[in-house]
Amino acid sequence: MTKAGTKLRGADRRHGALPWIASGLVALAAILGAAALPLRAFTVESPSMGTAAPVGSLVITSHRADVEPGAIVTFRPVSGSARTYTHRVIAVGPNGITTQGDLNATPDPWTVSPDQVVGRAVAVLPGFGYAARVLAFTTLGTLLAVGATRGVGERGLRRCLRFDGAALALAGAIAVVKPLTGFRLLAVAAEGAARADVVSTSVLPITVRPHDGSTAADLAYGQAGTLTAATDHGVLTLHSALHLPWFGWVALAVFCLIPTVVAVAQARSRSVAVLP
Numbered sequence: 548m549t550k551a552g553t554k555l556r557g558a559d560r561r562h563g564a565l566p567w568i569a570s571g572l573v574a575l576a577a578i579l580g581a582a583a584l585p586l587r588a589f590t591v592e593s594p595s596m597g598t599a600a601p602v603g604s605l606v607i608t609s610h611r612a613d614v615e616p617g618a619i620v621t622f623r624p625v626s627g628s629a630r631t632y633t634h635r636v637i638a639v640g641p642n643g644i645t646t647q648g649d650l651n652a653t654p655d656p657w658t659v660s661p662d663q664v665v666g667r668a669v670a671v672l673p674g675f676g677y678a679a680r681v682l683a684f685t686t687l688g689t690l691l692a693v694g695a696t697r698g699v700g701e702r703g704l705r706r707c708l709r710f711d712g713a714a715l716a717l718a719g720a721i722a723v724v725k726p727l728t729g730f731r732l733l734a735v736a737a738e739g740a741a742r743a744d745v746v747s748t749s750v751l752p753i754t755v756r757p758h759d760g761s762t763a764a765d766l767a768y769g770q771a772g773t774l775t776a777a778t779d780h781g782v783l784t785l786h787s788a789l790h791l792p793w794f795g796w797v798a799l800a801v802f803c804l805i806p807t808v809v810a811v812a813q814a815r816s817r818s819v820a821v822l823p
Contacts (some may be wrong), residue, residue: 577586601748687716730747731748745771
């Protein structure tokens with residue numbers, strides 16, 4: 548390789564690193580800017596708030612003193628604990644604040660004092676908590692792919708491998724976070740046939756069925772439903788699947804094909820570039 552060729556490759560790599568450096572600086576500025584605001588963000592982990600704040604939602608809170616019945620608040624029932632809950636206020640009295648999850652049958656077993664309230668919800672962003680986790684996993688996987696392919700000399704091949712690595716990281720993130728077909732059991736009762744109360748934690752519509760397929764519950768994101776079915780030797784097995792209209796399946800198929808289309812386009816452009 549000539550000296551000029553070596554310099555060209557080094558300049559190309561430095562140029563390719565600029566977008567990653569810029570992205571890191573933008574992310575750092577966003578984090579510092581958010582820290583300066585009187586707002587905090589929490590990801591919903593339990594299904595107790597139903598469609599008002601489904602699992603995987605991002606709850607944005609502001610520390611405000613005006614808390615009245617009907618407001619959604621994030622609080623720590625045990626002072627000093629790192630664990631937080633996000634429930635709805637159902638009563639405010641001289642002894643404190645009474646809260647309850649929208650899907651819970653009874654109020655919470657504690658009374659929350661004003662100093663235990665972290666903040667009042669000013670916005671609930673459904674699915675954004677999932678998105679933040681998927682983005683974090685995908686970014687980490689993409690950075691690993693970038694580092695692993697630094698030694699690949701041909702630019703087109705290097706780009707293809709990095710894109711494939713990013714696509715695999717995204718698929719792995721979705722498999723780990725499970726934002727598409729999840730559900731949670733709220734309660735199970737066995738009186739002759741088993742009855743299960745379930746709630747969807749999937750951002751897309753799903754159908755939940757027992758093992759024998761005798762009944763089904765079609766659920767939207769955060770929606771609860773009840774299934775009654777016979778058990779198999781005392782065990783009730785439930786399965787979920789996406790429940791989309793035809794155009795939803797088409798859109799999902801197009802989305803899944805994007806990595807393949809881009810990889811083929813990259814490969815074609817690479818093959819054309821090396822032709823004499």
